[in-house]
Amino acid sequence: MTENVHSSYKITNNTVALVPSYRFDSSTRVYETKKDLYVKQPSLEMIKTACLDGFANYDGRREAAIQTGAKRKVPIAIYPNQDIYAFPTHSPTHFDCHWLFFAHIQGFTSPKNQPRQSIVTFSNGSKLLLPVSTSVLEKQMYRTSLCILRRNQYWEQSRRIQ
Numbered sequence: 001m002t003e004n005v006h007s008s009y010k011i012t013n014n015t016v017a018l019v020p021s022y023r024f025d026s027s028t029r030v031y032e033t034k035k036d037l038y039v040k041q042p043s044l045e046m047i048k049t050a051c052l053d054g055f056a057n058y059d060g061r062r063e064a065a066i067q068t069g070a071k072r073k074v075p076i077a078i079y080p081n082q083d084i085y086a087f088p089t090h091s092p093t094h095f096d097c098h099w100l101f102f103a104h105i106q107g108f109t110s111p112k113n114q115p116r117q118s119i120v121t122f123s124n125g126s127k128l129l130l131p132v133s134t135s136v137l138e139k140q141m142y143r144t145s146l147c148i149l150r151r152n153q154y155w156e157q158s159r160r161i162q
Contacts, residue, residue, distance in 0.1 A: 018043035
């Protein structure tokens, strides 16, 4: 079965995860709530493009998230007004980096006898095996939660001042 490979992809609220594609004809496998697709565009490029679509740049979003204390594997507020936040499992430039979209994560567990891997369950019931421990995912979920909390506090204070 031959699947279409798309040249680019626009992140939406249906985006669940961006994972490395180990196929010769694509860079990223995109998991959405109702389908999966292969894309030539690298995942970091998709993230950067989405930030620009939201009238910010990746470096600015990254610097804002660093204010919460994260120095590496920083979560990114892609479209904060739509509650679209993503975090990397590895350095964003690492080949095995997976980007997970916070709002779609229902939970995660560690497979038996494989402490350096995790199984993530998404809101649509799909599961994905990841090459990182559950402690890495817990830390990334915490960092992303902190970014969301700080952003919401900032906007709430801004509204009170007006």
